[in-house]
Amino acid sequence: MKLILKEYLASLNERDELDAILPDLLSQMGLVVFSTPRRGIKEYGVDIAAVGSIGGEQEKVYLLSVKAGNLTRETWNGSSNQVLRPSLDEILDSYIPARVPPEHKDKPIEICLCFGGEVHSGIRQEVTGYTSRNSTSNIQFSEWNGDKIAEFILQYFFNEELAPEKYRRLLRKSIAMLDEPDVSIQYYKSLVNELCSQELDDKKSVIAVLRQLNIYTWMLFAWSRDVGNLESAYICSEYVLLKAWDISKSFLQMRGKNTEVINHLIYKLINLQLTVADFYFEKIVVPSANTYLGLSSMVAPSCAVDVNLKLFDLLGRLSLRGIWTYNQYCLLINQNEAEENLRAFETQYHKTCNLIMSMIDNNSILLTPYKDDQATDIMLAIFCLSRCREYHTFIESWLKKLSKLN
Structure with missing residues (x-):
């Protein structure tokens, strides 16, 4: 499963793909996300910001700068706008002094270099040198590469409590049979039905299932796109949206802090289905x-x-x-x-x-x-x-x- 996840992460684009799943992952890890990507607003190098503790460590502010694929010389400090080093400079020069919320200013800061692939060996020294020079007693750097993000996803979305082996087996079979859409759809619908037939008697349990549905469907879509057969992803994303609405609708009428979270997750599943549809039509109809x-x-x-x-x-x-x-x-x-x-x-x-x-x-x-x-x-x-x-x-x-x- 980890190899499947690493391949999936490496295939994601930065905007609306990799940065779309990371907020859900951070929330599932117990962090509080206070900034997410928004179009038309200058981000000063930070795509996602969160606060909390990972693995029992000291509570920190995590500032994620997200890039797609492998970190190469071109994506580290090349000529395009989507390069990592200038984003890190903006975080140090502008975001940390002026945009960290006042209630978190006294917390340690960890700047996370986030990318779906690996660091190319040709720029390893430059990346390590940069992070070493700019580390202080209060500011540290870490690399969240495809391997580390895959490990987090396994730990927080595929643990035995949330995703027993039966669920993982259905997902693997659905991905493996993408060239036979009818079979792939059958396996994935079985997975969705298993997830949605659990005893979902409070908002937190619904939120956990919605996050699982989001990341599992993204995985199916990414692999479908790679193999060039989007039929399974199209049908399954529609089915997921209908099932997600069915398990959520009664909770959306209740007041409380988690109602907006459920509403936001439904909106993300709508956007995912429309993203799949757009790729489908661009490939087949246009x-x-x-x-x-x-x-x-x-x-x-x-x-x-x-x-x-x-x-x-x-x-x-x-x-x-x-x-x-x-x-x-x-x-x-x-x-x-x-x-x-x-x-x-x-x-x-x-x-x-x-x-x-x-x-x-x-x-x-x-x-x-x-x-x-x-x-x-x-x-x-x-x-x-x-x-x-x-x-x-x-x-x-x-x-x-x-x-x-x-």
Whole structure:
């Protein structure tokens, strides 16, 4: 399991991936996280900040600067913006003097060099020299490489109490069978059902399960992306979101300090599902949607109706992604979000709508539904397109063609 975790960590990007799982890991370790990554806000080198004790040591302030993959000469002190040494300089020069909360200023500080891979031997001396020169009686440095983070994940998410061998075996089988999506999905759903069927009678137990679901699904997605088959990750991330909502909904109506934590974890699972969906569509739909019969020709049919069933299913999935985007856009308008963020969601919505229309125009099989439940896929597409008046003409034209051929 540790080797699987190390491979998984090494494959993660920095933004929205490695820095998305670390706050949950720190919280599970008993630390209090008081700063997490936020877009559009200068972080002064610190991606995640937490306070607490690890392994019974003295209580400290942990400042994590997160980078993806291996630490190479380029990512240590190269020419790009995403390099580690300048971030460490900012922590020493700006963050520690001015941004550590007053109640924690008297605590020792540990600056954690956090990356999913390893330190390349060619820069080992430079890294060690830097940390030695800048260490003081109150400021220390530590390396959280892929091996150490994997060890923490094993200790706090895969211990016998939280994840008995049965759970770990199901996860390993699901990852091993990614090239056979139906089998992989079956194993992963069994794991999710086992986790969610426990006696979850308080908020803390629900929080523990939600954190497990988040990190396990990230693992499945990362491996799916590497092997180039995202079907299992897509279906499983949807299933996880539904099960997570089912075990959480009764607690979200209660007041208390952990209600917001549950709400935040549900939001993270929503974002994870949308991230999986975006990778799925970029790989499958975007390259072929504008080509005549491009998507139809990608299906390897085992019978005469396979192309029809697959394309209507794909239409429903893509339409659902567009509805999520529109919903996020509406929420941001109500929260007076920055114009730049609103434009990003608006652009994403119109991109999805154009993909839907291209799919229909270039694949005539989408004019001939074979099953009654394909009405759901059609209605999802209509609902997505109908949010914008400029697409109403296309909806009318498509419905006329559907009614003529059926």
